Structures are given as structure tokens and as C-alpha cells.
Amino acid sequence: MTQDERILELIEIIHQQGKVTQEFICQRYGISYDSARRDLLKLGQVTGILRVRGGAISQPPKLAGRSYRQRSEPDATKLRLARYAASLIQPQDVVLLDTGTIPAEIARATAVEACFITNSLDILAECSDKESIRKIMLGGEFNPFNRAIYGAEAIRQISRYQADKAFIGVPAFSEHGLGCEQELEAEFKHAMTRQAAYRICVCEYAKFNQRLVFHGAGWDDIDCVITDQPPPASFIELFTRHDIDLRVVA
Numbered sequence: 001m002t003q004d005e006r007i008l009e010l011i012e013i014i015h016q017q018g019k020v021t022q023e024f025i026c027q028r029y030g031i032s033y034d035s036a037r038r039d040l041l042k043l044g045q046v047t048g049i050l051r052v053r054g055g056a057i058s059q060p061p062k063l064a065g066r067s068y069r070q071r072s073e074p075d076a077t078k079l080r081l082a083r084y085a086a087s088l089i090q091p092q093d094v095v096l097l098d099t100g101t102i103p104a105e106i107a108r109a110t111a112v113e114a115c116f117i118t119n120s121l122d123i124l125a126e127c128s129d130k131e132s133i134r135k136i137m138l139g140g141e142f143n144p145f146n147r148a149i150y151g152a153e154a155i156r157q158i159s160r161y162q163a164d165k166a167f168i169g170v171p172a173f174s175e176h177g178l179g180c181e182q183e184l185e186a187e188f189k190h191a192m193t194r195q196a197a198y199r200i201c202v203c204e205y206a207k208f209n210q211r212l213v214f215h216g217a218g219w220d221d222i223d224c225v226i227t228d229q230p231p232p233a234s235f236i237e238l239f240t241r242h243d244i245d246l247r248v249v250a
Contacts, residue, residue, distance in 0.1 A: 018234030021055035077228050082106045084249045085202050093164045099148035100169030102202050119149040150184035155191045166196030170203035172210035179212035186214035193221035205229040
């Protein structure tokens with residue numbers, strides 16, 4: 001196998017698994033460390049791949065930050081994920097609902113009696129006419145980008161509640177867990193994970209292998225991930241290691 005053929009195969013492996021190591025390249029192709037190092041140098045020149053110490057990792061272009069209104073356009077994938085997530089809500093459940101387009105659709109799709117605790121104005125609006133839903137709105141500082149309430153007061157209030165389930169929006173998933181663009185958003189998501197018995201993250205496949213500046217939740221803070229396609233192999237390995245229930249809604 002020529003080097004060009006190895007590079008093409010390695011690019012595919014990185015896209016599927018998230019990374020390769022120098023040792024992996026040596027063992028897979030029976031080549032020397034120097035040859036593997038030259039392969040890694042070439043891989044580092046490929047768009048979407050970053051060369052790191054001892055290997056190379058996937059680094060797809062970061063998703064541009066979009067406001068809630070920009071993200072709230074109708075989307076068949078989001079609707080499918082939200083409807084499945086809503087089916088997990090049992091009668092009389094106490095539910096923490098994060099801000100976001102998918103959580104708002106979960107609120108719209110819920111057909112059983114439940115109690116929703118949220119920081120989202122749009123979720124409150126979605127279920128304002130549903131008499132079967134008890135609604136608790138958290139107070140604090142309004143964030144116009146996410147149309148949600150954040151800050152110390154919201155976190156203090158959420159600490160008073162014990163929920164059966166939390167549905168957490170996902171701005172990004174990296175190998176370290178859930179990432180956020182804004183610090184207050186990350187703090188709120190982390191607070192949600194502390195107050196629910198079962199923590200569910202719902203997101204599209206595009207959110208995997210994305211890295212944002214603030215850490216919102218680690219893998220030990222998540223019990224279930226609902227997505228529309230099987231995640232990259234490296235994430236499936238992480239989910240298995242941390243006993244996270246993966247549900248693919250095709």
C-alpha cells in the first residue's frame with residue numbers, strides 16, 4: 001500500500017473514530033515510526049484534521065453561533081428527536097427543560113400530565129395553554145441570545161427542586177463532554193444535571209466532534225443521549241465506558 005492510499009484510509013478512520021495514533025498506524029500497516037510520523041505530517045495538512053502529539057484528531061469546522069430565533073426554523077430532524085424525547089415523559093413526572101429549539105418542541109409534544117421547570121420563555125409560551133402541564137418559571141437575568149433566564153438567582157432557584165428527568169440542549173459534544181459558548185449557559189446546564197435523577201441530552205449528529213470554550217457537563221453527568229445518527233466510534237466507546245444509554249432515532 002502506498003502512502004497516498006494509507007492517507008486516504010486514515011482520513012476515513014479519523015472521520016469515523018475521531019482520532020488515530022502513531023502506534024496504531026505502525027501496527028495497522030506494519031511500517032516504522034518514522035514512516036508513521038510522515039503520514040501524520042501529511043494528515044495534518046488535511047482540512048478538518050489536526051495533528052497532535054502522538055497522533056491526529058478530527059477537527060471539523062466549528063458551528064457558527066446562532067441566536068435562538070435563527071435556530072428555531074422548522075426542522076424535520078429536530079421534530080423527530082423531540083417527539084421521541086417527549087414519549088419518555090411519564091404521567092406526573094417533574095421535568096427540567098433546558099432552553100433551545102428541541103426542548104421547546106418537547107414541550108409542545110408532551111401529551112401527559114407533568115410539571116415543567118424551565119428558564120426558557122419560549123417553552124413557557126409553548127405550554128401556556130396546556131392545563132395538564134404545571135409550569136414553574138425560574139427567575140434571574142434575561143439572555144436575549146438564547147431567550148432564557150440565567151445567572152446566580154436561576155441557579156439558586158433550581159437547587160430547590162428535585163426532578164425525575166432533565167432534558168438538556170447540546171451546543172457541542174467533544175471528547176470531554178458537553179460544551180457551551182457562554183459561561184452562564186454552561187453553569188446552568190451543570191446545575192440541571194445536579195437536580196435530576198435521569199439526565200437526557202438530545203442533539204443532532206452535527207453536534208459531535210465540536211469544541212466550545214465552556215464546559216457544561218461531563219460524561220458522568222449524563223445518563224442518556226438521543227440523536228439522529230450513530231455517533232463517531234470514539235463517542236460510542238465513551239458512552240459504553242460511562243454507561244450512557246445511546247438512542248438513535250433514525
